[in-house]
Amino acid sequence: MTRIPVEHPRYESLMTREKIVEGVQIGITSRQGLIAQGRGETFDYLLGERTIATAAYAERAAVALLLLAQNPIISVNGNTAALVPDEIVSLSDVTGSQIEVNLFHRSDARMHKITNHLKAHGAGNVLGRKGNARLDLDHDRAIVDEGGIYSADVVLVPLEDGDRCKTLVDMGKNVITIDLNPLSRTSISANVSIIDNITRAIPNMVQFAKDMKHNKTEELESVVDSYNNKVNAKVLSSAMYEMSETLKNMSIERGIEWI
Ligand code: PTJ
Numbered sequence: 001m002t003r004i005p006v007e008h009p010r011y012e013s014l015m016t017r018e019k020i021v022e023g024v025q026i027g028i029t030s031r032q033g034l035i036a037q038g039r040g041e042t043f044d045y046l047l048g049e050r051t052i053a054t055a056a057y058a059e060r061a062a063v064a065l066l067l068l069a070q071n072p073i074i075s076v077n078g079n080t081a082a083l084v085p086d087e088i089v090s091l092s093d094v095t096g097s098q099i100e101v102n103l104f105h106r107s108d109a110r111m112h113k114i115t116n117h118l119k120a121h122g123a124g125n126v127l128g129r130k131g132n133a134r135l136d137l138d139h140d141r142a143i144v145d146e147g148g149i150y151s152a153d154v155v156l157v158p159l160e161d162g163d164r165c166k167t168l169v170d171m172g173k174n175v176i177t178i179d180l181n182p183l184s185r186t187s188i189s190a191n192v193s194i195i196d197n198i199t200r201a202i203p204n205m206v207q208f209a210k211d212m213k214h215n216k217t218e219e220l221e222s223v224v225d226s227y228n229n230k231v232n233a234k235v236l237s238s239a240m241y242e243m244s245e246t247l248k249n250m251s252i253e254r255g256i257e258w259i
Helices: 011-025 031-047 053-068 078-083 085-095 108-120 162-170 185-189 198-212 217-226 229-253
Strands: 072-076 098-101 154-158 174-178 192-194
Touching: 011 031, 011 078, 031 078, 031 229, 053 085, 053 154, 053 174, 053 192, 053 198, 053 217, 053 229, 072 085, 078 085, 078 108, 078 198, 085 098, 085 108, 085 198, 098 108, 154 162, 154 198, 162 174, 162 185, 174 185, 174 198, 185 192, 192 229, 198 217
Parallel strands: 072 098, 072 154, 154 174, 174 192
Antiparallel strands: none
């Protein structure tokens, strides 16, 4: 891993890049994952590389959903495994969610390596390799475990592909996504859309889960009830508003007239 000085102004962003590159080197992240990360970085730059208030609100509602679920599942791909393996294991432990590996660029070798990587970071049982059920999709993300994503009532799908998100929603599941692009099909079709970098979103969710795990069922239900489709639409538009404000402020700071 390239050594990045802590005082570098883009330290966090560069360290995240290093983790994705390392993920590719050890065979857990796809090469396409590098491009996906670059796209995410652009949106994060526009967002000011911070968790905006409405993203934190969505993260809290997402945690309430996971805590209330009968069979909650956290879906993990190659980027998620490289960026936040410890935090995914913590979130799974605190919310009682199972972890399932589900890949767009699926191969037995990557399924195996990601499973072992998560176990090395403390995960117990990791689902996904059975692949004994299918979603109604024509790519490999359709391959799921019957006792996992297929029968889940709540699914967290970070850095998702829009088709699968919509299919899971159409199956009647509550779908939570983490995607920095507020206009992606994923963000638009999910029940709870978290517009935040996964490197901030998952640690925030672990903290919310620790704070809320002893809350009464009615308290959690009221958090979920107050977060509905209308609120989710506002979460998307507020992320776009914050991005346009960042652009405006940066333009003005750099002496470019904002017209
Ligand atoms: O490991 P695999 O084979 O399942 O493949 C995973 C990737 C991510 C390569 C695959 O799902 C893919 O191609 O995804 P997309 O269609 O590029 O979508 C990824 C979305 O995640 C984009 O909207 C990015 O803006 C967003 N994104 C990228 N990095 C981050 C992110 N969102 C949050 N945090 C990030 N760090």
